[in-house]
Amino acid sequence: MSSHSHDHGDTTPVTDRTHDNSWSANLEKPQYEDDRALLVEHAIDAVEQTTAGNHVNLVTHAAHGHPESYLYDPLDEHFGATDTHWEYIEQCGCGGHVLRVHVE
Secondary structure, three states: OOOOOOOOOOOOOOOOOOEOOOEEEEEOOHHHHOOHHHHHHHHHHHHHOEOOOOEEEEEEOHHHOOHHHOOHHHHHHHHHHHHEEEEEEEEOOOOOEEEEEEEO
C-alpha cells in the first residue's frame, strides 16, 4: 500500500483499495486530531490509491488548520509538480478543510 515506514499502531487506513473514480478521503476522524504525521501519511496514501484522470478530496481535520501550512509541501515533495496538482476548495462547517488533488 504505502512505502512509508512510520509506526502508528493499529490506525485504520483511509482506504484499502485503488479508486478508479473521483472520491473523498475522510481525514477528519479522531485518529487524526492529535497525529498530523498520520494525516499527512494517509493523505499521500489516498492520492497514491487514486488512478490517473481522477481526483481525491482530502477532507482534513480542523485541529490542524489550513492544509497549506502542513500538507502542500509533503504532497509536492512526494509527487512532484508533474504527477498531481491540487486546489483548495473550502472550509467545512465543522472546521475541517477540503483540498482536491487531481492525479494526472
